[in-house]
Amino acid sequence: MSSDTTTLHHDDAAHGEHEGMTKKRIMKVFWILLGITAIEFFVALVIAPKFPGALWINPIYIVLTLVKAFYIIGYFMHLKFEKMGLILAIVIPVLFIIGLILVLTNESHYWIELRRALTSLL
């Protein structure tokens, strides 16, 4: 009895926990990804032209992209079913990327001002 459980555990370690991804679930994630891409196209081709210069269009794209990223990383790359230690080891460093985004978007506003100042000097 106890030896049975040990082999089972050993197998789990060798293959990882993979009961998470069945064919049915793979297809479900595929349809979700396809659906989100279709929504992005709908927004880009139908909604965006009606509101030229609207500031809320780009955040929609970014949120939808992040949702797609979650499904690809979580299900296709199987991260959602890994041990919490691995999930944190991969996800926490990504926060530095958010830091870089904040720094450089802020910086680009200074570049605009700088360019304006330079053109007024010329």
Added chain:
Amino acid sequence: MSTVVTQQVDEVKSTPWSGGRSPFNVEYGKMMMWFFLLSDAFTFSSLLISYGALRFSAPTWPTPSLVFQSFPGLIEKDAPLVFVGLMTLILILSSVTMVLAVEAGHRNAKKEVVRWMLLTVVGGLMFLGCQALEWSHLYHEGFWWSKIPNAETLQEFFKKGVPLSQQEMSSHQFANLFFTITGFHGFHVFSGVVINIIITINVLLGTYAKRGSYLMIEKVGLYWHFVDLVWVFVFTFFYLV
């Protein structure tokens, strides 16, 4: 008193971080693949964030739905995003065939693994073919690294009333960033296709059947999904925003 303390120390702990086994519970190569992908994510983020900063600070930018409005070889104009939509679909589908290969590997079904891996390779090659068409289309319009079309052609890619000097400046930035970033991504796809072919040959030779585990498929799968993931971001920031 002291005996109580000893008992507590001697008690065998079984939490993931109490030593004696990996808290991550993944095979070494798979964990290293994750860490490689993390570093690659930083590279791609640096490229995309520089693109974002340059674009935000530019007074104007070529409109994506005007630059990418042809389906090379079929439709010359007025089909914005159709071709890139096809590319996205191909890459998502090849990601699906990749997970199906991983799933077949868990069942040690060699024939199915080979079938899905070959379909993944075909998907990757189709994507690369599309990208070659897209690049050659833009090249023939006049875009290349530090090259832009003549003033007349350039006019078509901007909203009306943008001065020519601004058009030329932002088109240069657009061309350099577009070819560098999609080129770097395309190179990843190319490497992925090569890796997938090698692994498929190994499957056919029975390497993993002998090993008793198709874990290698999972590792190359991680890389392949990452390539798809990067495309999702490239697609959003170059073609939609």
